[in-house]
Amino acid sequence: MQMTSSPLLCRVTLDTPMNRKSMPEADFSSWTPLEFLVETFHDWIIEKNRPSSGSLIQVVTTEGRTELTPAYF
Numbered sequence: 223m224q225m226t227s228s229p230l231l232c233r234v235t236l237d238t239p240m241n242r243k244s245m246p247e248a249d250f251s252s253w254t255p256l257e258f259l260v261e262t263f264h265d266w267i268i269e270k271n272r273p274s275s276g277s278l279i280q281v282v283t284t285e286g287r288t289e290l291t292p293a294y295f
Contacts, residue, residue: 226275227266227272227273227274227275228275228276229266229272229273229274229275229276229277229278229279230276230277230278230279231259231279231280231281232278232279232280232281232293234253234254234281234282234283235248235252235253235254236253236254236255236256236259237250237253237254237255237256238256241253251283251284251285251286252283252284252285253283254281254283254288255283255288258281258283258288259281262290277292278292278293278294278295279291279292279293280292280293
């Protein structure tokens with residue numbers, strides 16, 4: 223039986239061509255690259271470093287470096 227998990231990612235600005243076109247003056251170094259999320263979701267699918275179901279995960283990108291941290295509200 224496969225286990226399911228439902229972590230929640232808190233909203234971020236994604237680094238996409240359309241976002242860059244729409245906001246050319248923005249600081250792209252604070253935007254989250256899609257590749258990071260693709261790799262993260264892949265890891266979670268294969269149960270590598272997958273957070274507990276119901277976890278709130280904050281994606282933080284600063285100066286081009288992205289990390290995942292628990293979100294506290």
